[in-house]
Structures are given as C-alpha cells and as structure tokens.
Amino acid sequence: MSGHYIEFQHVCKSFDANDVLKDVSFYIERGETGVIMGRSGVGKSVSLKLLMGFLTADQGRILVEGQDVTHFTEKQFEEIRKRVTMVFQSGALFDSLTVAENVAFPMESRGMKYDADEIDDRVGELLEMLEVGQFRDRLPAELATGTKRAVAIARALAERPEVIFYDEPTTMVDPLMAAHVSDLIVRLKQTLKKTSIVVTHDTHLAKKLADRVVFLNEGRVGFFGTWPELEACDDPVLRNFLVQDELIPALDSTL
Numbered sequence: 001m002s003g004h005y006i007e008f009q010h011v012c013k014s015f016d017a018n019d020v021l022k023d024v025s026f027y028i029e030r031g032e033t034g035v036i037m038g039r040s041g042v043g044k045s046v047s048l049k050l051l052m053g054f055l056t057a058d059q060g061r062i063l064v065e066g067q068d069v070t071h072f073t074e075k076q077f078e079e080i081r082k083r084v085t086m087v088f089q090s091g092a093l094f095d096s097l098t099v100a101e102n103v104a105f106p107m108e109s110r111g112m113k114y115d116a117d118e119i120d121d122r123v124g125e126l127l128e129m130l131e132v133g134q135f136r137d138r139l140p141a142e143l144a145t146g147t148k149r150a151v152a153i154a155r156a157l158a159e160r161p162e163v164i165f166y167d168e169p170t171t172m173v174d175p176l177m178a179a180h181v182s183d184l185i186v187r188l189k190q191t192l193k194k195t196s197i198v199v200t201h202d203t204h205l206a207k208k209l210a211d212r213v214v215f216l217n218e219g220r221v222g223f224f225g226t227w228p229e230l231e232a233c234d235d236p237v238l239r240n241f242l243v244q245d246e247l248i249p250a251l252d253s254t255l
C-alpha cells in the first residue's frame, strides 16, 4: 500500500473509554500546508502528537516523510524529530534562558555539530526573520504571549526542519499579535516552502495557508479537501462555521 508525504490512514485513538479519533484519514504532499480545524477537544493536538510519536495510534497507519512510522520506536522517532518539529500551543520556552539562548538551545544540545559562530549567526538570522531581534537578551517572563510565540517558532526553525507542526499559534494572543503571528507564518510558508500542518480556529489564517483542510468533528473527518472545495460544500455545519466568520455570505444575503 503506497502513501503520501504525511498521512493518516484510518487512524483510531482512544484514552480509556474516550474514543477521540475514530477512523481518521487525510494527507498532505511535500511542500504543502495542511490546516486542521475543529472544536476544542476534538483531537487536533492528539493528531499532531501522533505524528511526532509522543502518542501511539490504536489502529490505522501514520506516514511521516513518506515513511510508515506507526510502529516506530522512541529511538527512531528521535531521528525523525531532527527534521520534523512542533511549535507547542504553550510555546514551552525555558524560563531561565534568554530569548537568544532559547533559540540556540536545539543547536547547542547537538554536541559538537555546530560551532559557536555558526550558532550565533543562525540565532541572529532567526530573530531577525521573526522580528524579535530587540528581545534577544530578555527572559520569557518579560515578553508578551505573542512575542513568546514568535520566539518559539524561531527555536523550532533553528535546525532547518523539513516539516513544521504549529499547534494553535494564534490562540491566547491579543488580536494585534495574532495578526502578526499569522503574517509571520504565511511569510514562512512563502519563503521557506516547508511542509507544515497548522492547527487553528482562525479561519482567515486557514484560508491564507491551507493547501488542504481537515475538519474534525466528533472523532471523524467532517471534511477533507481544498479551501475552495470547503467554501463550495453544502454541509450545513461547515457552511454555518464559514458564515459565522464572514468567509461566505449567509444564504439570505445571496438571494
């Protein structure tokens, strides 16, 4: 059975009696951006953790970089995680390290692989790219949530990953910073052209980014396709969702 670059094939995942994912299938190709949407608690973060090997599927197959990772060991996932990285919902920066030290951390923890100048250059370049250069010597506690999010993205990019997963990059951030973080992610897609998956409630961001959209609903795939297909679909739940965010006109205004 062949597969795509990143793929869920009939994936099921339960926690005791809580059947979170029930036969979930979707894929993205190399260089594409997939967007996962759906209500809180529907299994979006669980899906990303399955792809990273932080959780294991009960049934189905999971492909990452075209490889079947379903039964990979922790050691094999450590190899994968050198090229496949995740920006956590919490940001998860080290509180006692400065911004620059946080971004340098993944490279420094690789032993002798990078020399000090190389790390310094890379950190400078990333802080510039994410527009957080002026915060390089600050501690995370001194930063706004949106700035922390940008630093977390810089750190995730430190080792030039092939694949990036973003877990709700714009939630819990004030609207102005959310717009800024959205712009950064859109720009990263355009400049770096890395394969990525973005979990988001932000339909406007989703529309800008998505080559393919997965809409999870009650443990199943409510929709999988391109954004134009989503806008054209006649499922009332999905239409309602798009109307709410004014992405498509309400029915009565189209008459």
Ligand SMILES: Nc1ncnc2c1ncn2[C@@H]1O[C@H](COP(=O)(O)OP(=O)(O)O)[C@@H](O)[C@H]1O
Pocket: 015, 018, 020, 038, 039, 040, 041, 042, 043, 044, 045, 046, 047
């Ligand atoms: N490690 C875990 N152990 C038990 N239940 C979990 C675990 N991780 C997630 N869940 C449950 O799985 C469901 C989906 O969680 P999650 O993927 O975090 O939702 P969301 O779509 O909001 O990201 C929730 O009911 C959550 O309580």
Ligand SMILES: [Mg+2]
Pocket: 044, 045, 046, 089, 167, 168
């Ligand atoms: Mg989540």
